[in-house]
Amino acid sequence: MEIPKIFYKVRIAYFSGTGNTARVANTLEKELTGRGLSVIKTEIRKGNFSSDNKVDLLILLFAVHAFNAPGIVYEWIDSLPENKNSPVPAAVISVSGGGEITPNIACRVSSIRKLEKKNCTVVYEKMVVMPSNWVIKTNDELAFRLLEILPSKVEHIADDLLAGMVRRTRPKFIDLIISRVGEMEKKGTKFFGQKIKVNENCSGCGWCAQKCPADNINMSNNKPVFGRDCCLCLKCIYGCPNKSLMAGIFKFIILKDGYDLKAVEKRTKYIKSAPVEDLAKGYLWKGLREYLLED
Structure with a gap:
């Protein structure tokens, strides 16, 4: 072209x-x-x-x-x-x-x-x-x-x-x-970030502070401290090498098994998929279904 x-x-x-x-x-x-x-x-x-x-x-x-x-x-x-x-x-x-x-x-x-x-x-x-x-x-x-x-x-x-x-x-x-109503979420993200909890698995590696795109995490005494600039991207929770971070509020938004794109690719590399119409039923998956079936 x-x-x-x-x-x-x-x-x-x-x-x-x-x-x-x-x-x-x-x-x-x-x-x-x-x-x-x-x-x-x-x-x-x-x-x-x-x-x-x-x-x-x-x-x-x-x-x-x-x-x-x-x-x-x-x-x-x-x-x-x-x-x-x-x-x-x-x-x-x-x-x-x-x-x-x-x-x-x-x-x-x-x-x-x-x-x-x-x-x-x-x-x-x-x-x-x-x-x-x-x-x-x-x-x-x-x-x-x-x-x-x-x-x-x-x-x-x-x-x-x-x-x-x-x-x-x-x-x-x-x-x-x-x-317009959804824009209210931006106020809630500040509280979400502040309420993230750190468990005993934390090694103090600082990965979360280095990777946070909002620069919302600082290290203090080898532990992450969260500010009020969280943008709810979930990078720290899903990406922590030691699985040390957990949501303190709005826990329902976090996938139980986490999210790792590379792991998804590895897990699905040789998968044999059924027809899209059988896999994506109902309104919840309507947009995804149309996306996969459109020309």
């Missing part, structure tokens, strides 16, 4: 807690560089907000948090210098375990509005589905399907972007209301 002259330099900015969105960002980077584009990939985390709009295309990716982008994504957008020249084309790609259904349909609205205030023109938005890392586990057969189809989904996104396709959604009023 011939690359349109308007796209030479692309920035992929992504926020990822437990690795799903990072996998999508890496796959997209590989796809675009393979087509000859210059790609700058930026992980959104505290202390890494320096960026600019001097690119031909900005692609923002984030994991859906309570029907919206995480608060740290808003902070990153706010830190962008306002482009006073020609508008910068932008794409917003959300990543969830449920797909493009209510209550997630308006999850990109707030971040798009913020980007527009920075003189970005959002021309494309899309949902990518990955295995769920909270509340309800995606069974291994469906997780296998999602990981297997990811390169093809990303290829289609690249095709759309390079073809100049404009793809925007129009959320219904109820979806906008749900999204």
